[in-house]
Amino acid sequence: MKTTKNATLLVLAGGLGSRYKGKKQIDPMGPSGECLMEYSIYDAARAGFTQLVLIINDYFNQETKDHFQQIADNAGIQLDFVVQRLNTKLPIHHEDKLENRVKPWGTGHAILAAKDVIKNPFVVINADDYYNRHAFEKAYELIASDKINEHQYGMVSYPLSATLSENGSVSRGVCTINNGQLVTVVEHTNINKEGDKIICTLDDNSKKELAPETLVSMNFWVLDPSIFNVLERKFDQFLSNLKSEKAEFFIPFVIDEMVHEEGLKVVVETSKDKWFGVTYPEDKQLAINSIQELVSNGVYPSALW
Template identity: 45%
Template sequence: MHSKPTLLVLAAGMGSRYGGNKQIDGFGPHGETILEYSIYDAIRAGFGKVVLIVREEILQTAKDLLVPKLEGKIELDFVLQSLNSFVPEAYRNPERVKPFGTAHAVLCAKDAIAEPFAVINADDFYGKESFDILGKFLSTGVQPHLHAMVGYAIENVLSEHGTVSRGVCTMNAANQLIGMVERTSIARIEDKIISKGEGEELEIQEGTPVSMNFWGFHQSVFSDIEKMWEEFLPANKENRKSEFFIPTVANNLIKSGKAAFEILEGGKTWFGVTYTEDKPVVIESLKKMHEDGEYPENLWA
């Protein structure tokens, strides 16, 4: 029997909205942030702990927002991601300002998590059903060599206000991930979904699963990530902008045969705020969910 899974939230990149003006954007009827819905759904799905990855300058803001609301409801922990986290002196570049990316953020939580865990972005809304299905996988199906990703059909994760970048997945007959390619500049053009990045026009079929950075891992993945990180550092020492991403880790584990990733079909509802014009759509969608009884009048009452 596994212990209750943990929810790891990547919130270190939320600079301008989060740390810049000392607040997180409110989208719910009572000013709830998107993150609060994810935590609410995770609690409902049986998660036992939330770990937030933040930068030093937004730590207090995040604590002020979440500690009073979650006290007594779920265990809460905060972990810092800095440019020096897990970076030996020899590889520190004083000119670097860009964070090291999502896989580095996960590595920063290594000492805070000892059970199977999910990883999400702080500013994406993933939907109750995806937490249910991933929570179940993390409680009953996860193995040291079997992780998971919640797949979202490409047509459900576009923006009406511009192009988006998505990790487009290829899977085998057993619904396992074979590989993932980051496609930039994806948009619906007339009745087709087209990616215009990388200097070519590529049509993506409806129903193709894409990654919205919603992962489920066995805790043994930390040692795999750490090994890859130790190879990444010397290889990228001179590159101030290089980043270490979760899809890179997944692709490496699959290619080396060390692990497989199940693609879980949890993702029916997703919305995020890529453009400022997306905000009213998110507010309206959440309002309707409250009205339909999917969420209580007040999340934390």
């Protein structure tokens, strides 16, 4: 008999999408007007997830909220909205840091914002990425088999070559993995193709080549609620050491520190499935074509709901 467990899907949909120049999280791309994250919600619900948490910004109007509430009702899962603002979960003694801040604090802060509504093991994904249903099945199996706890988290990785944009640079968490366990994950914020090579430009403007098969994190994490107390502590440290108004509190930084400082183990599942996402406006047509191909191949119905 298949074990069932309560599991939550946390979707990071509160970014400003500055490079996309629009509301990419809810931009229609499917044949019946679906946005990318609807395919993730569909896949997660079918895999066994019982709760959906959407991290949103103030641009999500009531009509959009109603749309996702109807989706959750159709999928038979609980839905919670969490608005990520600059002062969400911000320690009082760091309120001075808000003075010149414009953009959100990053993925670590977005996850921390959900602390009050998540009580189960949970998966974190980006709203503007397509991960494929097998990623959710693998993640749910980790949760259902009790492999996710305060001492061991999980992630689904992808080959770097499958995650690039033809239209500009991307940020990726470059992973080192040994015997199915994460050794390091280092955020690289400026990766692009130069001819037939994949090049990362570092903070000092030096460049290094990355192998196409390098495994990267696409922010598909399988986490235990114990992460929230760690995030609170690390967010406080991040703000105390803030050196730039544009600095971001990235979840890969936190996970990497937990692995090295606290002995956290992270089980890595590797996906060879199709991944795509939208970072730039020019990425949209590729996403539309990719979804249509999946529909044509019978992976999804032409109307999800």
